Amino acid sequence: MHSYEAFTRFPDQVNWDTVDKVIFISESIRRELLPELKLEIDKTCIIANGLNASLWSYKKRKPGLKIAYVGYINYKKGPMLLIQVISALYNENNDFQFHIAGQFQDKRDLLYFRQMIKELGLERNFHFEGWQKDLNTWLEDKDYILCTSVLESQNMSVMQAMAKGIKPIVHNFVGAKEIYSKNYVWNTVDEAVKMVTESQYNSEEYRGFIENNYSLKKQMVKIENLLKEETKYRYFSKGILPFALEEKINLDLASSIIDQLEIENITKIGFTYTESMIVITQYYVYKIAFTKKSINMLLKEMKKYEMIKQNIGLCELVLSDIEIIEKEEFIATKAKKMSSIKDYKDAIYILDILRRNCIGIKRLEGVFKENIFKTLGSLVKFVDKKKIEKVKNKIEKAIEKNEFHIGPVHGDLHSRNILNYNEKIKIIDLDRFDMNGIQELDVIHLIVDHMQKERGINWFNQVLELLYGKDDRILNFDILLDRFVSKEKFNDLLLIYSVKRIEEELNNYFYDPDSSKLNKIWLRQLDDYIDLLTKQSVLK
Structure with a gap:
């Protein structure tokens, strides 16, 4: 600016x-x-304006009698001070010649100059030569460049003259000494006259000052560095980071890895709780491990991929379109870009295969119930025990009156983990895959995730709106619900899903690895959420 x-x-x-x-x-x-x-x-x-000094012809000069002023003449340029300096120099030596290259922007200034030049007897010494197309040539025979402004961000005409080896005579406008050497700056008319009439004159110094401080090349480097710095993390979406990791991700390292992989056409970058990096490009999705923690987790996922291939014949879904990239300090999986679930065809294809491998329709008992109630029990130290008991009673009723499809589940099924390339469907991120899970929960997670992302709210609020019947968008998912989830079970499943989701976040997302303290914001949300679940209007 x-x-x-x-x-x-x-x-x-x-x-x-x-x-x-x-x-x-x-x-x-x-x-x-x-x-x-x-x-x-x-x-x-x-970042100051840069000047290409090579475009301005330089020669070694010495004190002379030709004083130049370049630029508009308006109130900002101190026109009355300009006249006073010219008059004082004329009184010191009436051989001084004053050359103006510029334009008047206010007729009042023009009328004033006409009057004062005549009053001060400057008619033969004052030369108004108008706007110059070739300033380099016009300045060639000048000895001084004069500035009388009240405020400038830089004043390029002074710097252009300095590049030619011409001595600057600069009024102490606002910020002048932050731009120019104090040796070039004057406060009073007498100081300006002294600077012109003294013998000190060093063309090499004036040219060097510009080359050392305001060269175009140096300023361009500053701009390039700024752009690199500003765009370096342009696609990093820190908002999706677990709270505890916000200060732990090394963005410089992450950016360096992206450079090493030569990833192009990036649209978004985020991070998982294991500190892996997800990079989404125009055509691919990369999951990149770059800490010991994330590398170990990624290797664990690779083993699960292999296990799934051996178990239920999901070979057509897994790995065949996933490339493993290994570097010295990190590993990356590269998969074809995500599909959308707008028409649900890809999701239905996945869910159908999982459903075909269902091992039975059962009531939840044994380990299933124990895990759910164990999670609720672990919340007692964070949430009022009476609230937990009320929610527990509701879940008990939901479990008793329903049967669910038990079999292989993805565990984190959402549109970003479903890939479609050349009509071939793939799934990725199988670290939560379970051979004996509640298959309906994959559907619930798919729906909740899509709805919350669409509105930009957290899953707590999204589930509550569904439980209270306040989100009509659920009607858009009838095709999924009719095929995989009985509508009569939907609210009961939402309640069970809530507990499973809380369990995952307790285990994975919201523990600070260093301090083992839960994030306070999440705890407050959890307390509010449990409180609302206890209300009688939910799941009567």
């Missing part, structure tokens, strides 16, 4: 929440605008 943009109405019209980084040309402009725009300083940076 330049000074000529900063003090207009336009910054107030920008939705800064959609901006990743604001580049200011100078610190003084940033300092002025930060509080007005309510911007955090971390969202901004300073």
